[in-house]
Amino acid sequence: MLDIQSLRRDLAGVAERLASRGFMLDKAEFSRLEIERKLLQTHTQTLQAQRNSSSKQIGAAKARGEDVSAIMAEIAGLGDALTAAETALQALQTELDALLMGIPNLPHESVAVGLSEDDNREISRVGLPRVFDFPVRDHVDLGEKFGLDFETASKIAGARFSLLRGDLARLHRALAQFMLDTHIVNHAYTEVYVPYLVNAESMRGTGQLPKFEDDLFHVPRKDMEKLYLIPTAEVPLTNIVREQIVPREQLPLKFVAHTPCFRSEAGAYGRDTRGMIRQHQFDKVELVQLVEPKDSYATLEALTAHAEAILQALQLPYRKMALCTRDLGFSAAKTYDLEVWLPAQNTYREISSCSNFEAFQTRRMLARFRGENGKPELLHSVNGSGLAVGRTLVAILENHQQADGSVVIPEVLRPYMGGLSALRPATD
RNA sequence: GGAGAGGUGGCAGAGCGGCCGAAUGCGCCUGACUCGAAAUCAGGUAUACGGUAAUCCCGUAUCGUGGGUUCAAAUCCCACCCUCUCCGCCA
Numbered sequence: 001m002l003d004i005q006s007l008r009r010d011l012a013g014v015a016e017r018l019a020s021r022g023f024m025l026d027k028a029e030f031s032r033l034e035i036e037r038k039l040l041q042t043h044t045q046t047l048q049a050q051r052n053s054s055s056k057q058i059g060a061a062k063a064r065g066e067d068v069s070a071i072m073a074e075i076a077g078l079g080d081a082l083t084a085a086e087t088a089l090q091a092l093q094t095e096l097d098a099l100l101m102g103i104p105n106l107p108h109e110s111v112a113v114g115l116s117e118d119d120n121r122e123i124s125r126v127g128l129p130r131v132f133d134f135p136v137r138d139h140v141d142l143g144e145k146f147g148l149d150f151e152t153a154s155k156i157a158g159a160r161f162s163l164l165r166g167d168l169a170r171l172h173r174a175l176a177q178f179m180l181d182t183h184i185v186n187h188a189y190t191e192v193y194v195p196y197l198v199n200a201e202s203m204r205g206t207g208q209l210p211k212f213e214d215d216l217f218h219v220p221r222k223d224m225e226k227l228y229l230i231p232t233a234e235v236p237l238t239n240i241v242r243e244q245i246v247p248r249e250q251l252p253l254k255f256v257a258h259t260p261c262f263r264s265e266a267g268a269y270g271r272d273t274r275g276m277i278r279q280h281q282f283d284k285v286e287l288v289q290l291v292e293p294k295d296s297y298a299t300l301e302a303l304t305a306h307a308e309a310i311l312q313a314l315q316l317p318y319r320k321m322a323l324c325t326r327d328l329g330f331s332a333a334k335t336y337d338l339e340v341w342l343p344a345q346n347t348y349r350e351i352s353s354c355s356n357f358e359a360f361q362t363r364r365m366l367a368r369f370r371g372e373n374g375k376p377e378l379l380h381s382v383n384g385s386g387l388a389v390g391r392t393l394v395a396i397l398e399n400h401q402q403a404d405g406s407v408v409i410p411e412v413l414r415p416y417m418g419g420l421s422a423l424r425p426a427t428d
Numbered sequence: 429g430g431a432g433a434g435g436u437g438g439c440a441g442a443g444c445g446g447c448c449g450a451a452u453g454c455g456c457c458u459g460a461c462u463c464g465a466a467a468u469c470a471g472g473u474a475u476a477c478g479g480u481a482a483u484c485c486c487g488u489a490u491c492g493u494g495g496g497u498u499c500a501a502a503u504c505c506c507a508c509c510c511u512c513u514c515c516g517c518c519a
Contacts, residue, residue, distance in 0.1 A: 041478060041479095374483090
């Protein structure tokens with residue numbers, strides 16, 4: 001959520017910055033609501049003040065044993081007027097709030113203005129794509145031999161689910177363990193185990209609701225508020241500080257969690273139907289930091305480097321992209337995507353997305369710390385995947401495949417694999 | 429699933445429908461005393477929104493959440509949420 005003050009102060013300027021990311025703010029509508037809000041709010045509060053002082057007088061008069069009918073008569077119609085005013089104000093607030101909640105974040109000044117993902121800027125490339133002297137197989141063909149089984153998954157659950165067996169399942173687990181351990185030990189994050197089902201309030205906090213309900217799975221409950229399956233651990237991790245004032249000396253908060261993520265992928269029907277690139281359920285190791293505003297851009301760089309460290313350790317070639325204004329997610333002020341090389345697709349594919357949300361999320365959830373002057377200030381939230389486990393598995397299979405169909409397991413994962421150095425097709 | 433207890437400021441803990449944004453204690457901040465500290469004393473110490481650009485001032489709202497009764501609700505009524513204890517069930 002944007003700061004409503006900034007909209008009041010410089011509506012045209014804000015609208016212009018929003019336009020750069022493709023969002024057209026209805027300035028007239030906002031102004032109309034604001035003018036009315038101000039009128040209604042002052043009116044309501046005046047009536048409330050009147051009621052309060054009259055009620056006080058009645059109390060005092062009664063205590064002295066005086067007659068109160070005169071005062072009572074004076075405020076005869078006040079109750080109804082007040083109810084009407086309060087109702088109108090509330091309705092207007094709801095409208096204004098809905099408008100505000102639907103506005104995306106402002107792009108940071110360092111973000112290039114662009115019209116599509118083609119305008120994203122490549123920041124760096126690390127590692128060289130291998131040159132293969134044999135026909136490259138994609139992860140679906142390779143994985144089949146090691147226990148990757150989409151047919152069984154679809155029998156059990158439907159399309160866009162996967163099932164892993166044996167060493168492949170173990171490798172998947174090894175990846176998550178390795179990532180977690182790296183972030184805990186080398187990068188000083190605190191490991192957190194979180195709920196995978198969250199309430200609507202949490203979803204609002206990080207920005208998934210109210211606008212992106214269609215992308216989420218939810219679980220109805222009889223006579224109870226429905227719960228949502230998390231699309232990323234960002235949701236529970238960031239909401240840890242919702243409605244809290246964190247003591248300054250505890251900052252920065254650095255959380256890491258390994259969770260499954262659930263996405264309905266509505267609107268992606270035809271895309272990435274083959275393989276485990278785009279699934280309804282996938283595992284991810286997520287990094288979240290809550291920091292003082294002055295630190296958040298340095299934090300974004302650091303956190304992105306933490307994600308990169310995983311790719312480097314796994315010897316996967318990747319590039320780092322700075323998203324342009326048009327490609328930014330709803331809540332992000334600035335985003336780096338890490339894209340891993342997938343030889344079978346002959347292209348780089350997103351494997352991590354690292355963003356600074358500034359105060360966009362924390363304002364929604366009232367997550368604060370106590371600043372220098374002792375006043376509560378909004379934290380900044382920064383997060384990123386470190387990494388998406390399923391896609392990392394895909395990248396390992398494809399990048400580390402051998403002519404004989406085996407896949408070399410990166411050195412750093414071997415301790416998690418009981419010393420196994422390669423996946424080999426079953427010899428039958 | 430059954431039975432019971434309870435949700436009040438950073439914490440503990442009071443609170444006859446009006447003088448309650450809320451006693452008291454602890455904690456914290458400032459000052460006095462002190463060479464310094466402790467102890468003691470004095471004062472201060474919630475958040476959001478609005479008037480408004482303002483850390484001052486004024487107003488409004490907030491005692492788990494939402495509704496109701498009333499001129500007036502932390503206090504009375506209803507519903508819901510959450511926590512705790514015991515029993516049952518359960519990974």
